Amino acid sequence: MQTKKLPIDYTILFLLGCFLLFSVLAIYSGSAQYASGDPTFFVKRQIVWYVVGILVMIVIAYVDFELIEKWTLALYAIGTILLILVHFYGKELKGAQRWLDLGFTDIQPSEFMKIFLILHIAAILNKIGKYRLSFKDSIWVTMKVLFYSAIPLYLIFEQPDLGSTLMIAFAVFGLLFVSSISIKMILLLVSLAATGLGTLIFLYFHHFELFSKVIKSHQMPRIYGWLNPEMHAQGFGFQLRQSLLGIGSGQLTGSGYNQGFQVQNGRIPEAQTDFIFAVIGEEFGFIGASILVCLFFLLIYRIITIAFHANSLFGVYICVGVIGLIAFQVFQNIGMTIGLMPITGLALPFISYGGSALITNMMALGLVTSVHLRTKSYMFSNEEAIR
Numbered sequence: 001m002q003t004k005k006l007p008i009d010y011t012i013l014f015l016l017g018c019f020l021l022f023s024v025l026a027i028y029s030g031s032a033q034y035a036s037g038d039p040t041f042f043v044k045r046q047i048v049w050y051v052v053g054i055l056v057m058i059v060i061a062y063v064d065f066e067l068i069e070k071w072t073l074a075l076y077a078i079g080t081i082l083l084i085l086v087h088f089y090g091k092e093l094k095g096a097q098r099w100l101d102l103g104f105t106d107i108q109p110s111e112f113m114k115i116f117l118i119l120h121i122a123a124i125l126n127k128i129g130k131y132r133l134s135f136k137d138s139i140w141v142t143m144k145v146l147f148y149s150a151i152p153l154y155l156i157f158e159q160p161d162l163g164s165t166l167m168i169a170f171a172v173f174g175l176l177f178v179s180s181i182s183i184k185m186i187l188l189l190v191s192l193a194a195t196g197l198g199t200l201i202f203l204y205f206h207h208f209e210l211f212s213k214v215i216k217s218h219q220m221p222r223i224y225g226w227l228n229p230e231m232h233a234q235g236f237g238f239q240l241r242q243s244l245l246g247i248g249s250g251q252l253t254g255s256g257y258n259q260g261f262q263v264q265n266g267r268i269p270e271a272q273t274d275f276i277f278a279v280i281g282e283e284f285g286f287i288g289a290s291i292l293v294c295l296f297f298l299l300i301y302r303i304i305t306i307a308f309h310a311n312s313l314f315g316v317y318i319c320v321g322v323i324g325l326i327a328f329q330v331f332q333n334i335g336m337t338i339g340l341m342p343i344t345g346l347a348l349p350f351i352s353y354g355g356s357a358l359i360t361n362m363m364a365l366g367l368v369t370s371v372h373l374r375t376k377s378y379m380f381s382n383e384e385a386i387r
Contacts, residue, residue, distance in 0.1 A: 008061075009369050011302045016365075018295050019350035020050055022280065027353050029258050030271030030279040042272055042353050049355040053362030060366030061373060068367075069314055072120040076148065079116040082109035083155040090159070095218060096345075098159045108356040110156045110164045114171070114325055115363050117152055121145055121172055122317035125179040130313055138181035142189070145176060160216065163332060163344030171324030178320050226342040239275065242267045243337045247281035247289075254285030272353040274345055277337045292351070296330045306372045315371035322364040 027046055032039035082100065086109050090097040099106040128141055149172050157165040173193070177186055203211035204223075212220060221236040229237030229244070246262035249255060260282035262268050268278050281289045300323055307319035326349055333348040335341030347354055349361045 008058075009302075009306075009372055012299070012365060012369065015295055015299050015302070016054070016350070020047075022292055022295075023050075023276075023351045023353075025257065026276050026279045026283075026351065027272045029260070029283060030263055030268070030276060031353065033264070033266055045355075046353050046358075049358045052355075053359045056359055057362040057366035057369065060363055061369035063370060064374060065315060065318060065367055065370040066312060066374075068119060069123045069126065072116070072123040075116040076120040079109065079113035080152060080155070083113060083152055085109070086159065087155060096159055096161065098161055105355065110152075110159070110161055111356040111360040112363075113152050113156070114164065114168050115360055115367075117149065117168060118171055118175070118321035118325065119318070119367075120148060121175050122314055122321055124148070125175060125317055126314040128180050130180055132180050133182055135182040135184045138185040141179075141181055142176065142185055145172065160218065161345070162219065163346035166344070167325060167328045167332070167346060170328045171321050174324035175317055175321055178316070222343050226336075226339065229339065239269050239343060240336075240339055242269075243275055243278040244339060246278045247338060250282040250285040250289075252286050254281075254283045254288055257283050259283060273347055274333070274343075274352065275337055276348055276352045277334050280351075281337070293330075293334070296326070296349075300327055303368050306368055306375070309375050310371050311376055312371070312374075315374070318367050318371055322368050325364060326361070 023046060024043055028040065028043045031042040038044075086097060086100055089100070091099040091101045091106060093099065098108050098110060100109060124141070124145060133141065149169070153165050153169060156168070173189065176189065200211065200214065203214065215223070221232075225232050225236030225238070225240055229240040231237065242262055246260060246268055249261060255261065258264065260279065263271055263279050263282055268275050271279050277289065277292075280292060284291075303319050303323050303326075307316050307323075310316045310319065329346050329349045332341050332344060332346045333352075336343045336346075347357045350358065
């Protein structure tokens with residue numbers, strides 16, 4: 001397919017520049033006191049990861065995404081092998097075994113697997129075409145998607161990493177939702193998910209002994225701290241309570257850069273990673289936090305417009321999968337810092353400190369840009385171009 005002569009998507013480039021600014025400012029403010037000897041240690045590493053990530057994004061953008069479709073099963077296999085290696089040889093940190101030590105750096109295979117799985121599921125759904133399947137035909141396709149999803153989801157859940165498990169499951173469901181499988185099948189999947197969630201809520205309030213057997217022991221403290229942070233202010237709910245105090249004290253315009261009481265006194269654990277939104281909320285206030293949220297909405301809107309104009313169904317599925325990954329991360333991360341969602345350890349995309357997450361998010365944008373660069377305009381409609 002001939003590449004459309006657009007060197008770069010300037011909207012995405014602008015948004016990445018804004019994210020970099022927010023990221024550098026928040027990481028420096030939230031980590032300077034922890035960086036022994038060099039207060040800019042984390043900032044400099046984040047800038048390096050941003051440079052590497054943008055280079056990765058550019059390389060992927062100039063690779064025809066339709067060529068990648070032939071290699072999705074191989075990528076899926078590589079990702080699965082890496083997850084198995086983590087299970088046996090992974091580096092344990094803070095009770096979670098999620099990383100592989102490469103000597104010069106650590107990588108988190110689950111971050112790469114989320115891209116590989118989305119690509120493979122997109123390839124599977126692309127083969128069934130755009131015409132609606134019957135319920136009977138949808139069963140086989142759905143079972144195939146669930147089979148390929150179940151293996152990595154189980155391995156990631158056992159690390160344990162509930163946040164990434166839910167994020168990937170959400171993205172996979174989003175792909176099924178926009179695919180050509182039967183509406184009845186989609187409703188069945190929604191019903192099963194709602195029933196499962198409803199059952200957990202019922203067990204928590206009426207049969208707690210059964211609920212405690214379903215939920216893993218390390219997850220119970222997080223649930224206690226989430227539902228009643230004041231009661232567990234010095235224990236399970238410490239992170240959430242400090243985050244709420246910080247964001248609340250920021251009010252409309254913020255406490256001022258490097259002036260946040262909670263942040264600068266080290267009262268918000270993981271301030272440069274999981275709880276970086278609390279740093280932004282306290283020091284830049286409601287206005288600064290709202291600007292960041294609007295930037296995320298603009299990014300998602302841009303990917304949606306690229307999906308609508310894509311000539312390839314595989315390209316549409318790639319965009320939908322990326323939207324699912326980014327949207328869930330943003331909602332979950334911000335939600336957990338304001339008490340709307342339980343704490344799961346998911347980073348805020350493009351903002352939180354960390355190499356693996358940033359590079360895989362850049363990979364995702366590279367795939368979206370590849371779809372955009374290979375979109376052709378038609379005089380009347382591009383419907384016939386989608387296969």
